[in-house]
Every structure is written in structure tokens, then in C-alpha cells.
Amino acid sequence: MAGQEPLIPKHGGYRKLKSFQVAQLVYDVTVRFCDRYIDRRSRTHDQMVQAARSGVQNIAEGSQASATSKKTELKLTQVARASLEELKLDYEDFLRQRNAAQWQREHPLRQELIDRRCRTADEVAAWVVQAAKRSVERGQASEMSTKSTLSTVSTDPADLYPALSANAALALLAVACTLLDRQVARLAADFENEGGFTERLYRVRTAKRRTQP
Numbered sequence: 695m696a697g698q699e700p701l702i703p704k705h706g707g708y709r710k711l712k713s714f715q716v717a718q719l720v721y722d723v724t725v726r727f728c729d730r731y732i733d734r735r736s737r738t739h740d741q742m743v744q745a746a747r748s749g750v751q752n753i754a755e756g757s758q759a760s761a762t763s764k765k766t767e768l769k770l771t772q773v774a775r776a777s778l779e780e781l782k783l784d785y786e787d788f789l790r791q792r793n794a795a796q797w798q799r800e801h802p803l804r805q806e807l808i809d810r811r812c813r814t815a816d817e818v819a820a821w822v823v824q825a826a827k828r829s830v831e832r833g834q835a836s837e838m839s840t841k842s843t844l845s846t847v848s849t850d851p852a853d854l855y856p857a858l859s860a861n862a863a864l865a866l867l868a869v870a871c872t873l874l875d876r877q878v879a880r881l882a883a884d885f886e887n888e889g890g891f892t893e894r895l896y897r898v899r900t901a902k903r904r905t906q907p
Contacts, residue, residue: 708757713873721746722815748777768881775874794857826851
């Protein structure tokens with residue numbers, strides 16, 4: 695009957711979610727970052743990659759599960775958010791342990807990267823190279839170097855890549871986490887107002903009975 699609530703609503707479509715797209719970019723950036731700056735034999739390498747992957751996979755799995763369980767979708771989306779928070783701490787540790795500054799919210803490079811709306815890890819890497827060159831030219835290299843003891847200001851942009859890359863990943867993570875926070879809040883409100891599959895099943899069966907002679 696036209697206008698009747700479907701038992702199985704539209705679900706999936708996670709590839710269109712902005713949270714999924716940004717989380718996937720974070721995953722790609724993290725794989726590249728870890729392969730370049732983290733020892734592949736270390737647990738940190740595996741944990742960072744797995745945390746980034748978990749963020750992506752749980753968004754997708756939660757979206758697919760929404761067909762029959764809004765509760766599961768909400769839970770898995772929260773797991774995705776928690777995984778990205780874990781990854782965020784690893785990047786912060788990377789900077790802190792190398793005496794490199796972490797960008798504050800108002801840092802111009804942070805906002806510049808966010809406004810750039812990179813879609814691939816290659817685009818993020820290209821931006822890092824450009825930002826490093828500009829920083830050296832402006833004499834700001836000492837503010838971002840990951841060398842624990844820097845007696846002279848570096849004139850090699852490559853010395854800035856680790857810190858810039860970590861901060862870039864943190865900027866992208868901030869976007870992904872904000873999007874997931876909003877997504878969780880919306881899912882919680884929908885569940886509170888509309889219930890889950892059990893409630894939908896009841897409504898559909900009740901409506902069907904009313905239309906039967």
C-alpha cells in the first residue's frame with residue numbers, strides 16, 4: 695500500500711556518509727604515515743593502522759546493520775568513534791615524544807588543510823610538501839621540527855614532514871570525530887523517537903491488519 699512504512703527501511707549507503715569518507719581518508723593517510731615514520735615491526739605500527747581501519751569498518755558495518763537493528767548501528771558507530779579517538783592519542787604521542795608542537799584549533803595551517811578538502815592521501819601528502827617549503831622560506835622550521843635537539847634552524851623541508859604529517863592527520867581526525875559525534879547524536883534521537891526493528895515490526899503489522907477486510 696502506498697505510503698505504508700516498510701518493514702526493512704533503506705539502509706547501507708555508507709559510502710555517501712561524510713563521516714565514512716573522512717574516516718577512509720584518515721585510514722589511507724595513517725597507512726602511509728606508519729609505513730614511513732613508524733617501525734613496521736612495532737606494535738604501535740599495527741595498532742595505529744588497525745585503529746584507523748576499525749573506524750572505517752565499523753561505520754560501514756553499522757550502516758548495513760541499520761536495516762534490522764538501530765541499536766547495533768548506534769553501537770558500531772560509537773565503536774568507530776572510539777577507535778578514532780585511540781588513533782588520535784597515538785598521533786599526539788608521536789608529536790610529544792619528539793618535542794614537536796601540536797597545532798591548536800586556531801592554527802592557520804590546520805584550518806588551511808581542512809578548507810582544502812583533500813580527498814586522497816596523495817593530496818594530503820602534496821599539501822604537506824608545500825606547507826614544509828613555505829615554512830622553511832618563512833623561517834618557521836624550528837617551530838615544527840621533530841628533532842628533539844635542534845641547534846640550528848633546518849633548511850631542509852623534509853625535516854618537517856613527520857610533524858606536519860602527524861598534525862595533518864590530527865586535523866582530519868578532528869573533522870571525522872566531529873562528524874561521528876553528530877551522527878551518534880542523531881542516531882540516538884531517532885532511536886528514542888522511533889524505536890528499533892521491534893517497534894517498526896509492530897507498527898507495520900498493525901497497519902496491515904487495519905487494511906485487511
